[in-house]
Amino acid sequence: xxxxxxxxxxxxxxxxxxxxxxxxxxxxxxxxxxxxxxxxxxxxxxxxxxxxxxxxxxxxxxxxxxxxxxxxxxxxxxxxxxxxxxxxxxxxxxxxxxxxxxxxxxxxxxxxxxxxxxxxxxxxxxxxxxxxxxxxxxxxxxxxxxxxxxxxxxxxxxxxxxxxxxxxxxxxxxxxxxxxxxxxxxxxxxxxxxxxxxxxxxxxxxxxxxxxxxxxxxxxxxxxxxxxxxxxxxxxxxxxxxxxxxxxxxxxxxxxxxxxxxxxxxxxxxxxxxxxxxxxxxxxxxxxxxxxxxxxxxxxxxxxxxxxxxxxxxxxxxxxxxxxxxxxxxxxxxxxxxxxxxxxxxxxxxxxxxxxxxxxxxxxxxxxxxxxxxxxxxxxxxxxxxxxxxxxxxxxxxxxxxxxxxxxxxxxxxxxxxxxxxxxxxxxxxxxxxxxxxxxxxxxxxxxxxxxx
Numbered sequence: 499x500x501x502x503x504x505x506x507x508x509x510x511x512x513x514x515x516x517x518x519x520x521x522x523x524x525x526x527x528x529x530x531x532x533x534x535x536x537x538x539x540x541x542x543x544x545x546x547x548x549x550x551x552x553x554x555x556x557x558x559x560x561x562x563x564x565x566x567x568x569x570x571x572x573x574x575x576x577x578x579x580x581x582x583x584x585x586x587x588x589x590x591x592x593x594x595x596x597x598x599x600x601x602x603x604x605x606x607x608x609x610x611x612x613x614x615x616x617x618x619x620x621x622x623x624x625x626x627x628x629x630x631x632x633x634x635x636x637x638x639x640x641x642x643x644x645x646x647x648x649x650x651x652x653x654x655x656x657x658x659x660x661x662x663x664x665x666x667x668x669x670x671x672x673x674x675x676x677x678x679x680x681x682x683x684x685x686x687x688x689x690x691x692x693x694x695x696x697x698x699x700x701x702x703x704x705x706x707x708x709x710x711x712x713x714x715x716x717x718x719x720x721x722x723x724x725x726x727x728x729x730x731x732x733x734x735x736x737x738x739x740x741x742x743x744x745x746x747x748x749x750x751x752x753x754x755x756x757x758x759x760x761x762x763x764x765x766x767x768x769x770x771x772x773x774x775x776x777x778x779x780x781x782x783x784x785x786x787x788x789x790x791x792x793x794x795x796x797x798x799x800x801x802x803x804x805x806x807x808x809x810x811x812x813x814x815x816x817x818x819x820x821x822x823x824x825x826x827x828x829x830x831x832x833x834x835x836x837x838x839x840x841x842x843x844x845x846x847x848x849x850x851x852x853x854x855x856x857x858x859x860x861x862x863x864x865x866x867x868x869x870x871x872x873x874x875x876x877x878x879x880x881x882x883x884x885x886x887x888x889x890x891x892x893x894x895x896x897x898x899x900x901x902x903x904x905x906x907x908x909x910x911x912x913x914x915x916x917x918x919x920x921x922x923x924x925x926x927x928x929x930x931x932x933x934x935x936x937x938x939x940x941x942x943x944x945x946x947x948x949x950x951x
Contacts, residue, residue: 499520499521499523499540499543499548500540501539501540502537502538502539502540502553503520503537503538503540504535504536504537504538504556505518505520505525505530505535505537505538506518506533506534506535507527507530507531507532507534507535507559508532509532510531510532510592510595510596510940511526511596512596512600512909512910512940513526513940514528514580514581514939514940515527515528515530515549515940516528516529516530516531516532516534518530520548523543523546523547524546524547525538525548525549525550526547526548526549526550527549527550527551527552528549528551528552528575528580528644529551529552529570529575529580529583531558531559531560531561531562531581531583531584531588532559532560532561532592533557533558533559533560533562534552534555534557534559534562535556535557536552536553536554536555536556536557537552537553537554537556538550538551538552538553539551539552539553541645551575560588561584561585561587561588562584563583563584563585564583565579565582565583566582566656567579567654567655567656568653568654569640569650569651569652570582570583574643574650575643575650576640576641576643576650577642577643577644577645577646577650578641578655578657578939579656579938579939580938580939580940581938581940582656582938586615586619586937589934589937589938590612590613590614590615590934591612592940593613593934593940593942594610594612594932596909596940597613597909597930597932597942597944598610600909600913601909601912601913601916601930601944601946604913604916604917604920604927605920605926605930608927608929608930610930610931610932611931611932613932613933613934614787614933615934616781616783616784616787616933616934616935616937617783617786617787618781618783618784618937619934619937619938620656620657620937620938621656621657621658621660622657622658622780622781622782622783622784622937623657623658623659623780624658624659624696624697624698624763624780624781624782625694625695625697625778625780626655626657626658626662626694626695627692627693627694627707627709628641628652628662628666628692628693628694628695629641629642629647629649629691629692630649630670630681630690630691630692630693631651631680632682632688633651636674637670637674637678637680637690638651638670639651639652639666639670639693640652641655647683647745653667656938658695659697659701661697661701661704661731662695662697665695665704665706665725665729665732666693666695668725668728668729669693669706669708669725670693672720672721672724672725673690673721676716676717676720678690678715678716681710681711686711686743688711689710689711689712689714689715689716690708690709690710691709691710691711691740692707692708692709692747693706693707693708693709694706694707694708694738694747694774695707696761696772696774696778697731697761698761698762698763698764699763699764699782701731702731703731703761703762703763704729704731704733704761705732705733705734705735705736705759705760705761705774706725706732706734706735706736707735707736707737707738708735708736708737708738708755709739709747709748709749710737710738710739710740711739711740711741712739712741713737713739713751713753715737718737718755721755722735722755722756726756732757733757733758733761734754734756734757734758734759734760734761734774735755735756735757736752736753736754736755736759736774737752737753737754737755739751739752739753748775759773759774759775760772760773760774760776760835763778765782765785765786765789765811765815766785766786766789766790766815768814768839768842768843769839769842769843770809770810770811770814770835770839770842771835771838771839771842772809772835773809773831773832773834775829775831776808776809776829776831776832776835777808777809777832778808778809778811779811779935780935780936781934781935781936781937784933784934784935784943785811785935787933788812788905788933788943788945789811789812789815789816791931791945792812792815792816792878792903792945793815793816795903795929795947796816796819796820796876796901796903797819798819798820799816799819799820799821799875799876799901800820800821800822800872800874800875800876801820801821801822801823801824801873801874801875801876802816802820802822802823802874802875802876802877803823803824803859803862803874803876803877803878803899804816804823804825804826804878804880805826805855805859805877805878805879805881805886805890806826806827806828806879806880806881806882807825807826807827807832807836807878807880808827808832808836808880809827809832809835809839810825810835810836810839810840810848810850812878812880812905813825813836813848813878814839814840814843814845814848817845817847817848820847820876821847822847822848822849823845823847823848823849824848824849824850824851824862824874825848825849825850825851826851826853826855826858826859827850827851827852827853828852828853828854828855829852833850833851833852834852836848836850837850855881855886855887855890856886856889856890857889859889859890859893859894860889860890860892860893863893863894863896863897863899864893864896873897873898873899874899875899875900875901876899876900876901876902876903877894877899877901877902877903878903878905879902879903879904879905880905880906881906881911882907883907883908883911884908884911885906885908885911885912885914885915886904886915888918891915891918891919894919895918895919895924898924898950899950900949900950901947901949901950902919902925902947902949903945903946903947904916904945904946904947904948905943905944905945906943906944906945906946907935907936907941907942907943909944912944912946916946916948919948920948923951924950924951925948925949925950925951926948926949926951927946927947927948928947928949930944930945930946930947931944931945932945933945
């Protein structure tokens with residue numbers, strides 16, 4: 499295949515790619531929409547597929563718009579957004595169709611409804627970790643380019659609040675004056691690796707996290723004094739120490755430089771404490787859509803298991819409809835947040851277990867006579883992108899829990915796990931609904947619900 503060739507996009511594919519064909523091969527191209535015709539450059543070639551990037555537009559497809567971001571261009575693309583060049587209705591339609599293509603074969607008679615619009619299609623991210631680099635003009639921050647750890651500099655990102663960029667830019671100005679050096683992955687030298695930010699609903703409380711290679715951070719006291727004086731909304735500053743090579747952002751060590759390592763926020767009428775390490779859905783408006791749908795679908799229940807519960811965002815909002823709720827969460831900080839959040843919201847019928855779901859679930863469900871828990875009649879699964887481990891799925895199948903609600907941010911692993919549940923012959927798929935947790939990207943949040951046969 500030639501290094502450069504003309505490509506017409508025929509459909510959109512999982513992963514955020516436009517899909518076209520050239521010389522008998524499927525070609526996946528980034529930042530291209532259906533109907534686009536462009537000269538593209540080959541990035542990677544395999545036996546039956548290839549990957550490319552656009553160099554020069556010849557025609558643009560329906561629904562294409564001007565991307566409102568200086569880092570979303572042909573020469574130096576940022577990896578944060580996939581579909582910023584598509585108008586929002588086209589994004590919603592494309593995501594709905596991708597889920598239908600993937601999951602409809604599991605239940606041919608099932609109608610998968612259209613994806614509702616997110617209440618917050620821009621500036622929705624309440625958390626961001628921004629890698630720091632160094633160039634001719636000194637320190638800069640940005641977002642990694644796709645397929646690399648090359649940092650694309652940013653002045654303004656449309657996905658998170660403008661306040662994040664304002665604070666991050668001021669952090670770098672102070673660090674430059676203090677002589678702080680950016681971390682280099684190649685040489686494993688330098689100090690500052692990432693700037694992390696998390697905010698609450700009205701941005702009145704912000705956590706600032708400085709990820710460093712070592713414990714020493716020059717003039718840290720002066721930094722804290724200056725940044726908190728300029729931004730009174732900063733309620734906590736944490737120095738996270740990651741001494742290891744690799745692409746894992748956070749290390750195991752923390753130094754609290756100011757305030758608290760958590761903030762308080764509201765969701766669907768309830769109050770939550772959120773540690774900076776705790777999982778918390780990044781798009782509040784879409785999360786409230788999901789909670790409303792779960793409340794309507796679940797109705798009344800006896801015992802509810804909330805697996806991969808985080809700080810209890812789902813379980814606590816369903817507690818009023820259940821006799822008891824058991825939240826199971828691996829992250830210690832999130833489990834502690836969950837316990838406090840039950841107290842904050844006066845929920846006496848919610849228990850919390852800090853454990854890995856794949857370890858705890860088989861143990862809780864294997865021997866009901868000796869277990870302190872009776873069999874739940876509802877289980878909520880909200881796993882990471884890797885999906886639910888086989889041991890946990892098998893425990894659910896063996897026990898025959900009456901209803902399953904599976905919330906997934908990864909359509910492929912959802913498809914894999916649904917095939918296992920349906921293949922057991924013990925469950926049938928009752929419904930699927932998509933939600934737009936991640937506007938301007940290809941990522942899709944999907945809720946599937948099953949009932950015992």
